[in-house]
Amino acid sequence: MFFWSFVWEGSSNALWSRLIESRKEIKLCFEMIKQDVDTRAVLLSGAGHLFCSGLDLKTALSIFSSDAAQDVARRALKIRNFGKMWQDAFTSIEMCGKPVIACLHGAVLGAGLELVAACDIRFCTSDASFKLAEVDIGLASDVGGLQRLPKIIGNQSLVRELALSGRQMLGSEAFQHGLVSRIFDTKEAMMSEGLALCQSIASKSPIATLGIKEFLNYTRDNSVKDSLEYAITWNMSMLQGSDLAIATASMVQKSLPEYENLPGAKQSKL
Numbered sequence: 001m002f003f004w005s006f007v008w009e010g011s012s013n014a015l016w017s018r019l020i021e022s023r024k025e026i027k028l029c030f031e032m033i034k035q036d037v038d039t040r041a042v043l044l045s046g047a048g049h050l051f052c053s054g055l056d057l058k059t060a061l062s063i064f065s066s067d068a069a070q071d072v073a074r075r076a077l078k079i080r081n082f083g084k085m086w087q088d089a090f091t092s093i094e095m096c097g098k099p100v101i102a103c104l105h106g107a108v109l110g111a112g113l114e115l116v117a118a119c120d121i122r123f124c125t126s127d128a129s130f131k132l133a134e135v136d137i138g139l140a141s142d143v144g145g146l147q148r149l150p151k152i153i154g155n156q157s158l159v160r161e162l163a164l165s166g167r168q169m170l171g172s173e174a175f176q177h178g179l180v181s182r183i184f185d186t187k188e189a190m191m192s193e194g195l196a197l198c199q200s201i202a203s204k205s206p207i208a209t210l211g212i213k214e215f216l217n218y219t220r221d222n223s224v225k226d227s228l229e230y231a232i233t234w235n236m237s238m239l240q241g242s243d244l245a246i247a248t249a250s251m252v253q254k255s256l257p258e259y260e261n262l263p264g265a266k267q268s269k270l
Contacts, residue, residue, distance in 0.1 A: 023085050023086050023089045024089075026089040026090070026092065026093075026115075027085075027088060027089040027092045030092040030093050030095075030096040031092060031096075033096045033098055034092075034095070034096040034097050034098070034264075035264045036264055037261040037262060037263070037264035038261060039098055040098060040099075040201065040202040040206055040209065041098060041099045041100075041101065041197075041198040041199075041201040041202045041209075042096070042098055042099065042100040042101065042198075043101050043103065043191075043194050043195060043198050044100055044101065044102045044103065044116075044119060045102070045103040045104075045105075045191065045194070046104070046105065046106070048106075049106050050105065050106030050107040050108075051104045051105055051106055051107065051108045051112055051116075051128070052107070052108060052109065052111070052112025052115070053107060053109050053110075053112065054109035054110025054111045054112045054113070054133055055110050055111050055133075055134070055137070083142055083143065086111075086143045087142070087143050087144065090114060090115055090117075090118045090143055090144045091118065091144070093115070093118040093119060094118045094217060095217075097210050097213065097214075097262075098209075098210075098213075099120045099121065099198075099201050099209055099213060100118075100119040100120050100121070101119065101120065101121045101122075101123065101194050101197055101198055101201075102116040102119040102121070102122045102123070103123050103124075103187075103190050103191055103194040104116060104122060104123065104124040104125070104128050104180070105124065105125040105127065105128055105187045105190065106125075106127060106128060106129070107128075107129055107131070108124075108128060108129065108130045108131070109130075109131050109133045110131070110132065110133040110134055110141070111141075111143060113130050113131065113132060113145055113149075114141060114143050114144045114145035114148075115144075117144055117145055117148035117149055117152060118144055118148065120213065120216075121181060121197070122179060122180040122181065123180055123181065123182045123183070123184065123190050123193065123194055124171045124174060124175070124180045124182075124183055124184070124190070125171060125183070125184050125185070125186065125187050125190055126171050126172070126183055126184065126185055127171065128170070128171035128174065128180075128183075129168050129169065129170050129171065130162075130168070130169045130170075130171075130174055130179065131162075131166060131167070131168050131169065132145055132146075132149075132162050132163045132166060133166055134166075135163060135164060135165070135166040136166045141163070145163075146159075146163060149162075149179075151220055152178065152179060153177050153178055153179055154177075154178065155177060158177060171183050203256070203257075204259075205243035205244075205246070205247060205257070205259050206243075206259055206261065206262045207238055207241055207243045207259075207262070208243065208247075210262065211231075211234060211235070211238055214234065215227070215230070215231050215234070218230050218231075242260070243259055246258070246259060
């Protein structure tokens with residue numbers, strides 16, 4: 001397993017307080033997780049009194065205003081390249097091949113909410129609150145929130161209400177509408193259950209957990225017909241591996257199965 005906690009910008013965990021460094025760290029971290037043979041599940045949390053305060057407006061404005069003298073085409077391309085790098089950083093969570101569990105407490109704002117939308121499973125505490133805050137600073141968010149949240153929540157009216165008004169959604173409402181799957185009274189209880197779930201997932205066949213994540217991601221963006229074809233094509237090879245036989249034998253023998261790690265670039269240094 002692998003544990004990652006936000007510890008940026010004091011206790012506010014401002015995701016973009018170090019805009020370039022933060023983006024690089026997220027992408028590098030999940031690229032390493034993807035290649036790490038010993039990592040089978042990831043637990044993501046925030047340090048301090050909240051999960052993530054989102055965009056640091058002062059830093060962002062200083063970056064975008066620094067090239068005021070440059071012509072509009074070049075400024076536009078710079079903004080596009082900058083945004084694409086952040087999109088790729090968040091998408092790396094989705095594409096790392098390992099289940100990612102986000103444990104959320106306190107405020108989950110703006111880009112922080114867009115980040116956790118790329119995770120597989122989300123828990124929160126009863127004091128958690130969620131907000132697509134970009135509208136309050138004159139911005140339509142473009143790094144994943146408006147693309148992933150409609151498919152997570154499944155309620156276009158609610159997503160549009162949240163995005164257009166920037167209103168706060170409390171943890172109980174997030175649970176009611178499926179943004180999170182479980183809600184806890186304390187952060188300690190949440191982290192304990194998050195860790196237990198990570199341990200449970202890590203004990204399963206890594207071939208199976210990789211396939212499940214691949215299938216669900218593909219199905220979200222494609223038709224049922226295409227998704228069925230994708231799944232059966234994938235399993236043409238995966239079902240010929242040893243994990244199915246190992247799992248079956250362990251069930252018969254009432255023993256714990258031991259699965260070989262997936263091939264990767266290196267042994268764990270995480």
